[in-house]
Amino acid sequence: MVILKQRSEIDKIRASNAIVAEVLVALKEKVKEGITTRQLDRLSEELVLKKGAKPAFKGYRGYPFSLCASVNDEIIHGLPSERVLVDGDIIGLDFGACYKGYYGDAALTVPVGTISPEAVRLLQATEESLVLAIREARVGNRLGDISAAVQGHVETAGFSVVRDFVGHGIGRNLHEEPQIPNYGVQGRGIKLKAGMVLAIEPMVNVGSYKIKMRPDGWTAVTADGKLSAHFEHTIAITENGPEILSRLQ
Ligand code: MF3
Numbered sequence: 563m564v565i566l567k568q569r570s571e572i573d574k575i576r577a578s579n580a581i582v583a584e585v586l587v588a589l590k591e592k593v594k595e596g597i598t599t600r601q602l603d604r605l606s607e608e609l610v611l612k613k614g615a616k617p618a619f620k621g622y623r624g625y626p627f628s629l630c631a632s633v634n635d636e637i638i639h640g641l642p643s644e645r646v647l648v649d650g651d652i653i654g655l656d657f658g659a660c661y662k663g664y665y666g667d668a669a670l671t672v673p674v675g676t677i678s679p680e681a682v683r684l685l686q687a688t689e690e691s692l693v694l695a696i697r698e699a700r701v702g703n704r705l706g707d708i709s710a711a712v713q714g715h716v717e718t719a720g721f722s723v724v725r726d727f728v729g730h731g732i733g734r735n736l737h738e739e740p741q742i743p744n745y746g747v748q749g750r751g752i753k754l755k756a757g758m759v760l761a762i763e764p765m766v767n768v769g770s771y772k773i774k775m776r777p778d779g780w781t782a783v784t785a786d787g788k789l790s791a792h793f794e795h796t797i798a799i800t801e802n803g804p805e806i807l808s809r810l811q
């Protein structure tokens with residue numbers, strides 16, 4: 563069952579996502595050659611606590627950190643570690659907060675120093691696919707319109723969409739219905755309604771969409787070892803169209 567939100571609840575989800583956005587902006591500024599992903603994790607936790615919010619991922623199904631930091635061929639749920647970022651890396655920063663009982667969730671992938679032209683194209687195509695997907699998040703459309711927008715843009719660019727992980731509804735829980743695949747058919751799926759709050763999160767691979775799990779039980783990596791990117795926003799569907807609740811300042 564998809565839980566529709568009142569305007570007052572959307573206000574609370576917006577507040578939580580504003581904290582998420584602020585943390586992500588701060589992390590993005592810290593991404594440089596020489597920093598470790600564990601340092602980014604610690605910073606994210608300090609900042610969210612300072613805001614009076616809780617890190618949403620920590621302890622969720624036993625996840626041990628506040629941040630997901632996914633480098634290069636890591637798709638999502640990369641575990642922060644003593645790994646040092648080097649010039650040419652790309653790093654996915656995925657962060658969630660819980661504030662006054664409501665969740666926020668967003669992600670972006672950023673370059674470390676100078677990255678390859680292919681990596682530049684990957685980041686652009688993935689972010690654009692999210693923008694196009696959000697544009698489809700309007701009353702009267704169907705879930706498949708969101709999915710197809712991501713898939714169409716990504717595959718036209720010559721990349722592939724990950725099948726094994728999906729976006730999700732969000733509110734009083736980090737993960738609610740519906741699941742939002744990044745592949746699908748226009749006009750199919752449930753009808754989109756005002757009051758739906760969705761975390762749309764394309765995960766895009768340069769090569770095959772196939773994934774492998776690391777023995778750590780969390781980190782999903784590309785099966786072929788090629789690069790992957792991830793962007794995510796929490797959005798609300800209103801009568802006046804989609805509103806991005808996690809917009810970066
Ligand atoms: N944005 C991711 C998601 O919605 C992050 C979850 S990490 C976890 O699944 F640790 F909380 F699982």
Ligand code: CO
Pocket residue numbers: 667668729730761763794
């Ligand atoms: Co999410």
